[in-house]
Amino acid sequence: MVVLNKIYTRTGDAGETALGNGTRVAKHSARVTAYGTVDEVNATVGLARLYAKDETDDALARIQNDLFDLGADLCRPDMERDKDAEYPPLRMASSQVDRLEAEIDAMNKHLEPLRSFILPGGSPLAAHLHLCRTVSRRAERLTVELSALENVNESALKYLNRLSDWFFVASRMANDSGKADVLWVPGANR
Template identity: 75%
Template sequence: MVVLSKIYTRTGDGGDTALGDGSRRVKHDLRVTAYGTVDELNSTLGLARLYVEDDDFDEALSRIQNDLFDLGADLCRPDMERDAEADYPPLRMADAQVERLETEIDAMNEALEPLRSFILPGGTPLAAHLHLCRTVARRAERLSVELAGVEDVNAAAVKYLNRLSDWFFVAARVANDDGRDDVLWVPGANR
């Protein structure tokens, strides 16, 4: 259990921060940037939830927010080969979390007409916020893939981010009255 009795520690005043294994990195380190972007995504999702009216949909977003905290915990702990030596089992993303997103995407997508044009981010306030979540998820994915090029990263974490941006895209269409209020791109409309 986490107990936070004091929020500031002053340990990062010199420009570095502790990772999940206790090692320290500069705050602009790629690993810190990757899990920091996941935290940004979680906050962005919190804003989107202000516009949700359906309890089941809000439960799905709540599950994703919890998953994103798991994902941040996964990314903040380097050197997966040393997981067995840890004092407690490190929290790692699992393929089952990716599979749940896929199942939910398929279920949401059943009610939607196939796209015949690209869509612009917008429509209802909820859809617009979900599109913002989608783009932040893509940035977090790009950073995680970049990190995986130089350090160990749990493959399920990267897959989760990839699937999650798809989830947000489909969910934004659902929030736009099952796609009926999608804002369609008109190529060259303003030439």
């Protein structure tokens, strides 16, 4: 259980923060940048939920919870020493990736194949889902960069890769199953 009775601690005033294992690192470290960007994705999902209803809102709520799981995973280095931890660290699981894939496939069945790139926009929900997509792509790039420096859970990387695809397909669904997608017209303003 998490108990937060004091929000500021002053322990980060010199530009350092604590990871999940207690190690202190610079706030600009690759690991903090990666999980901080995952937090940004979560905030964009919160904005999208203002426009979502029913099943889409339920799916976005699951994704928000997954993103906290992902942040918990990324803030805890030293995966090889997890077996010695007092409490097993929370790690992303392949089942979370599988769920995203199943949801993408289910949504994609209702969409016509693309014949053009899509501009971010259309309905308010679709526009917000495109924002979620682009921020999740940035989170993925930063997590891949982190994985070149330190160990990162493979399921965490896969989840981020599938997540941006999920947002893309969901944005098309939010645009009247793709009928209201805003299509790119190459060179239209020359």
